[in-house]
Amino acid sequence: MKEIIKKAVIPVAGFGTRLLPATKSQPKEMLPIVDKPAVQYVVEEAIKSGAENILFITGRGKRAIEDYFDYAVELEKELEDKGKTDLLDEVRNISEMAKFFYVRQKIARGLGDAINHARGFIDDEYFSVLLADDIIDSEIPCLKQMINVFRNYRGMILAVMEVPRDKTNIYGIVNGKKISDRVYEVSDLIEKPEPEEALSNIAVIGRYILNANIFNAIEETKPGKGGEIQITDAIKSLIGREKIFAYEFKGMRYDVGEKIGFLKANIAYALKREDLGSELKEYLKKIVEETT
Numbered sequence: 001m002k003e004i005i006k007k008a009v010i011p012v013a014g015f016g017t018r019l020l021p022a023t024k025s026q027p028k029e030m031l032p033i034v035d036k037p038a039v040q041y042v043v044e045e046a047i048k049s050g051a052e053n054i055l056f057i058t059g060r061g062k063r064a065i066e067d068y069f070d071y072a073v074e075l076e077k078e079l080e081d082k083g084k085t086d087l088l089d090e091v092r093n094i095s096e097m098a099k100f101f102y103v104r105q106k107i108a109r110g111l112g113d114a115i116n117h118a119r120g121f122i123d124d125e126y127f128s129v130l131l132a133d134d135i136i137d138s139e140i141p142c143l144k145q146m147i148n149v150f151r152n153y154r155g156m157i158l159a160v161m162e163v164p165r166d167k168t169n170i171y172g173i174v175n176g177k178k179i180s181d182r183v184y185e186v187s188d189l190i191e192k193p194e195p196e197e198a199l200s201n202i203a204v205i206g207r208y209i210l211n212a213n214i215f216n217a218i219e220e221t222k223p224g225k226g227g228e229i230q231i232t233d234a235i236k237s238l239i240g241r242e243k244i245f246a247y248e249f250k251g252m253r254y255d256v257g258e259k260i261g262f263l264k265a266n267i268a269y270a271l272k273r274e275d276l277g278s279e280l281k282e283y284l285k286k287i288v289e290e291t292t
């Protein structure tokens with residue numbers, strides 16, 4: 001099994017119902033966090049972590065993502081003619097960041113099924129999966145942190161973080177033995193358990209290092225939570241046959257697939273910007289004072 005991780009898979013077929021009506025006719029992944037579509041943050045994380053080939057698992061209504069990572073010929077010509085070279089470089093760079101591939105998930109059968117669409121793209125090797133709803137702000141990209149852990153442990157790795165007990169039913173929940181600072185050996189996994197049946201409050205966040213053995217496991221996985229083929233169940237079925245680790249990443253995670261996470265990410269990223277931060281901070285102080 002090849003152990004150099006150069007391929008990333010980004011599932012983007014989901015409907016984005018938690019952000020309706022904004023997502024009625026546009027992909028949630030294209031909604032901006034400040035001035036970049038959410039998906040670009042995830043793509044940049046993958047690239048900074050060594051990914052060269054990126055496969056999007058798309059679906060109907062997601063063509064704007066393909067267009068975004070393609071050349072924008074007319075726009076580029078316009079920017080060139082007007083001498084707007086900075087913008088031109090920025091726009092052109094987006095399409096040249098990596099090699100992009102696309103495959104469509106025709107029926108929404110769940111995250112496990114979506115990832116199974118990467119089968120033809122992955123050889124006998126390890127690869128990463130990044131869920132576009134999870135944007136992680138950290139000094140070292142989350143996936144890069146995981147690859148560093150991978151170099152020591154050589155197994156599948158799931159990014160995890162502690163969540164409040166009453167929130168276990170929106171995450172995959174891990175049970176395991178802590179084997180070093182921030183690393184657990186996974187002994188059990190449950191998708192979205194109610195708090196009373198949760199094994200712990202350690203939740204899987206949307207970053208995974210998997211290998212090609214996941215595909216047969218997915219094929220054998222029956223529909224689980226919500227009637228969908230869950231990646232959590234497929235990974236669970238490999239416990240005992242594969243080494244599976246959970247890694248508590250360093251960084252701040254935003255769930256930009258829901259309204260409050262989307263708003264928080266916009267504010268947090270804008271506050272960090274040199275051109276926007278101080279004015280926004282003043283404004284926030286003012287409206288907080290006025291409304292409390």
Ligand code: G1P
Nearest residue numbers: 111134170171172204205206232
């Ligand atoms: C998915 C996974 C879940 C994981 C979560 C992280 O759920 O199925 O195990 O904890 O992503 O964001 P979703 O949020 O897509 O329902």
